[in-house]
Amino acid sequence: VQGTVPLVERIEGILKDNPDALRTPCFVYDAAIAAERFLALRSALETKLFLSVKANPTVDLSLRLLTVATDGWEVASLKELNLVAANKTVPIFANNPAMTTHLMRAAVGAGAQLVLDHPGQIATLLDFAHQRAIKPVMLRVNRASALAKLAGDGRAPRRDHFGMDWPTLIDQATRIMRSGLVTVAGFHIFGGSNSFARQQSALLQIVPQMIRELESAIAHPLSLVNLGGGFPEKSEPSSALFEEYRAALAKLPAHPVYAHESGRAVFGGCGAFLVRVVATKSIDDQQYFVCDGGIGQDFLLGGTENPLAGRRTARIIGRRASDEPPRSRGGIVVGNSCSQDDVLGIVAAGTGDPRPGDLIAFDDCGAYHGTYPNHGFLGLESAGSYVLS
Numbered sequence: 556v557q558g559t560v561p562l563v564e565r566i567e568g569i570l571k572d573n574p575d576a577l578r579t580p581c582f583v584y585d586a587a588i589a590a591e592r593f594l595a596l597r598s599a600l601e602t603k604l605f606l607s608v609k610a611n612p613t614v615d616l617s618l619r620l621l622t623v624a625t626d627g628w629e630v631a632s633l634k635e636l637n638l639v640a641a642n643k644t645v646p647i648f649a650n651n652p653a654m655t656t657h658l659m660r661a662a663v664g665a666g667a668q669l670v671l672d673h674p675g676q677i678a679t680l681l682d683f684a685h686q687r688a689i690k691p692v693m694l695r696v697n698r699a700s701a702l703a704k705l706a707g708d709g710r711a712p713r714r715d716h717f718g719m720d721w722p723t724l725i726d727q728a729t730r731i732m733r734s735g736l737v738t739v740a741g742f743h744i745f746g747g748s749n750s751f752a753r754q755q756s757a758l759l760q761i762v763p764q765m766i767r768e769l770e771s772a773i774a775h776p777l778s779l780v781n782l783g784g785g786f787p788e789k790s791e792p793s794s795a796l797f798e799e800y801r802a803a804l805a806k807l808p809a810h811p812v813y814a815h816e817s818g819r820a821v822f823g824g825c826g827a828f829l830v831r832v833v834a835t836k837s838i839d840d841q842q843y844f845v846c847d848g849g850i851g852q853d854f855l856l857g858g859t860e861n862p863l864a865g866r867r868t869a870r871i872i873g874r875r876a877s878d879e880p881p882r883s884r885g886g887i888v889v890g891n892s893c894s895q896d897d898v899l900g901i902v903a904a905g906t907g908d909p910r911p912g913d914l915i916a917f918d919d920c921g922a923y924h925g926t927y928p929n930h931g932f933l934g935l936e937s938a939g940s941y942v943l944s
């Protein structure tokens with residue numbers, strides 16, 4: 556693990572030797588940064604830390620991280636399962652409310668543990684459980700329902716469709732144990748992406764009661780509790796927030812193994828999105844930098860997940876040689892589709908405007924940015940990806 560050189564500087568170093576080394580639009584990922592962020596988060600938590608493949612399923616990146624993230628990987632599809640299952644040494648957890656029988660059987664065949672979301676999945680599993688050795692299962696709790704019922708929290712978070720309400724989960728645990736075919740390892744509760752600061756402490760408060768009640772229903776101690784996490788992209792594992800959280804974790808019952816699960820906090824900072832300016836233009840006083848990639852390759856930069864987050868500032872990383880100094884009016888960076896929302900960010904005034912042919916980078920695009928786009932719009936090609944190690 557090295558990861559000490561900022562990613563954009565590493566990319567600039569590559570372009571200095573060969574300005575055409577990277578074909579745009581593309582993502583550039585640094586496996587060392589992801590590894591470093593993973594290790595920092597895990598040591599701040601002092602629990603196991605599972606990695607959510609969904610945040611970045613780039614094969615070459617996963618291959619490099621499989622030897623670092625050894626506690627477990629969370630997969631939500633057959634493709635993600637295939638990505639991780641080739642390496643038999645890491646524990647795998649398959650988790651999706653829409654898991655088909657096919658995915659469930661494939662996950663069992665690959666030695667994964669199932670995170671069961673609803674009674675229908677339990678029925679499916681029990682139908683074929685007599686044919687296979689099934690690892691002890693995890694049961695997924697619906698967080699809003701659990702908080703409202705067990706913590707009496709009137710400010711319970713937005714409702715969602717994941718997991719089971721607590722009485723259903725207890726019923727299903729009993730049903731599984733009665734089958735004599737499968738046992739229950741524990742439960743999984745996920746407060747939602749970016750929920751760490753807002754909600755994770757409230758979740759911890761109901762965990763001891765959940766452990767007690769589930770253990771009494773299944774008549775054996777739980778072996779694993781997955782506390783989710785909802786760690787934001789810019790998590791600061793050394794902050795006081797994590798210190799307080801560790802103190803709260805230390806008060807939980809000692810016996811189950813505790814785990815957290817993260818995607819964006821590990822991958823977010825390890826990737827940059829790169830586009831090349833193909834034209835500049837002005838309409839009235841507004842300058843635009845039109846690029847060879849946009850919303851079709853990086854949907855999230857358009858503010859699609861959080862319209863209030865504000866525009867990202869572009870970094871001009873590869874300038875074509877020119878005798879004239881660049882103008883510095885700044886302007887809006889737009890993409891290559893015909894959507895009026897295809898806006899990637901801004902070039903700040905005073906930083907030197909890019910010219911056609913120059914390369915622009917956006918930092919912190921390592922998680923979800925590459926996979927969120929609706930591929931196929933205008934038949935535009937997906938972005939390429941490069942993995943630095």
Ligand SMILES: Cc1ncc(COP(=O)(O)O)c(C=O)c1O
Nearest residue numbers: 607610745748749816817818819
């Ligand atoms: C069950 C579960 N675990 C973990 C994650 C990863 O979330 P994040 O990337 O915000 O850490 C998700 C995201 O959708 C999820 O649904």
